[in-house]
Amino acid sequence: MNDLAALVGQLRASRGFAHKVDIAGVLERLGGGMAPADATLVPNGDDCAVLRAPGGHGHLLLAIEGLVHEFVEGMPWFAGYSGVMVNLSDVAAMGGRPLAVVDALWSGDEAQAAELLAGMRAAAERYGVPLVGGHTNLHAQRGQLAVAVLGHGLGLISSFAAQPGDRLLMAVDLRGRWMEPYPFWNASTDAPAARLRADLALLAELAEAGLCDAGKDISMAGLLGTTLMLLESSGVGARVALERVPAPAAARHDAASWMRWLTAFPSYGYVFSVRPSRADAIVPRFIERGIACADIGEVTHGAALLLSNGSDTEAVLWDWSTEPFIGSGAKH
Numbered sequence: 001m002n003d004l005a006a007l008v009g010q011l012r013a014s015r016g017f018a019h020k021v022d023i024a025g026v027l028e029r030l031g032g033g034m035a036p037a038d039a040t041l042v043p044n045g046d047d048c049a050v051l052r053a054p055g056g057h058g059h060l061l062l063a064i065e066g067l068v069h070e071f072v073e074g075m076p077w078f079a080g081y082s083g084v085m086v087n088l089s090d091v092a093a094m095g096g097r098p099l100a101v102v103d104a105l106w107s108g109d110e111a112q113a114a115e116l117l118a119g120m121r122a123a124a125e126r127y128g129v130p131l132v133g134g135h136t137n138l139h140a141q142r143g144q145l146a147v148a149v150l151g152h153g154l155g156l157i158s159s160f161a162a163q164p165g166d167r168l169l170m171a172v173d174l175r176g177r178w179m180e181p182y183p184f185w186n187a188s189t190d191a192p193a194a195r196l197r198a199d200l201a202l203l204a205e206l207a208e209a210g211l212c213d214a215g216k217d218i219s220m221a222g223l224l225g226t227t228l229m230l231l232e233s234s235g236v237g238a239r240v241a242l243e244r245v246p247a248p249a250a251a252r253h254d255a256a257s258w259m260r261w262l263t264a265f266p267s268y269g270y271v272f273s274v275r276p277s278r279a280d281a282i283v284p285r286f287i288e289r290g291i292a293c294a295d296i297g298e299v300t301h302g303a304a305l306l307l308s309n310g311s312d313t314e315a316v317l318w319d320w321s322t323e324p325f326i327g328s329g330a331k332h
Helices: 002-012 015-030 069-074 076-093 110-127 193-208 222-234 255-262 276-287
Strands: 049-052 059-067 096-106 131-137 144-153 167-172 184-186 215-217 237-241 269-274 292-300 304-308 314-319
Touching: 002 222, 002 255, 002 304, 002 314, 015 222, 059 069, 059 076, 069 076, 069 110, 069 144, 076 096, 076 110, 076 144, 076 184, 076 193, 076 215, 096 110, 096 193, 110 131, 110 193, 167 276, 193 276, 215 222, 222 237, 222 255, 222 269, 222 304, 222 314, 269 276, 276 292
Parallel strands: 096 131, 237 304
Antiparallel strands: 049 059, 059 144, 096 144, 167 269, 167 292, 215 269, 237 292, 304 314
16 A cells, blocks of 8 residues: 555656646636637547537547647757657547648757757658648747647547446557657657558547547556546546556566656557447457557546555545546536
8 A cells, every 4th residue: 555655646746747737727717718619529628629620521620739848959859750749649539530730830949940840740751641831930049849730530539428337448559668868658750650650540440430439648647647637527537457557568667667657658548438348349459450458447436536556455546526637627
């Protein structure tokens, strides 16, 4: 229990959790008046905005990510690559297929700007999504980057659709490596382009087949922070068995390695909430593509995310009803 309690304390104090908690204040200030009620198909707080497509043929998905300047300055090529990659992942996480990429780039260093652009171009080419335009300022005091992606979907996977009784599945590509010194698990830059495209398309296929309607892209809050965002948005709780979490073998060697994995931002990682009857149809689809996928727990009534670690003892990681995480639970 002491180890589990220590892990809970570390997770709650982690940088990824702190960044997500900041969202609660933003959502509160935006309120419900940001757009007409019929303009979006999901509330604020999901991986993408979901807009009605002209003509009623599916829906449009709009995602945007901003990268912290330390990352841009420390690894400009990979920052550019990641700016595209993480947005494509957000579109895929909601059951969509990406259509186009735009960016906004600030830099006072021409060499840095060239690396950022090269990274974005590499990702756009490898994933087969055109980079169609953006904004550039080469007279800024420091480098910063924001990237947006437009996608289209026929089926929808949302953070607001998890139900009590669902199974929680984690899918993650373990064929990667750490991008030192950052908590980024890179299974993308060295992978074949055809495989990257097909792996992303798998999520749209799940949505279109009606196999999955609830889930999220694992973000900088790691597996458990992402799961918590999913639970809060859907107005539910969950139990997660940590011993069933897919992980690189080295991640379980010591407490520090395990903590690093649980807070990792993987290039391909998702958590899904699925009806029990559909779980057995979903897991093999990932396994067949060489992607680890496992049932790691269950969705429950309530508002608490409970963790266990190979025993009957449980620890509460967070209860969003008494302590909002990103504030999306207020919509229920």
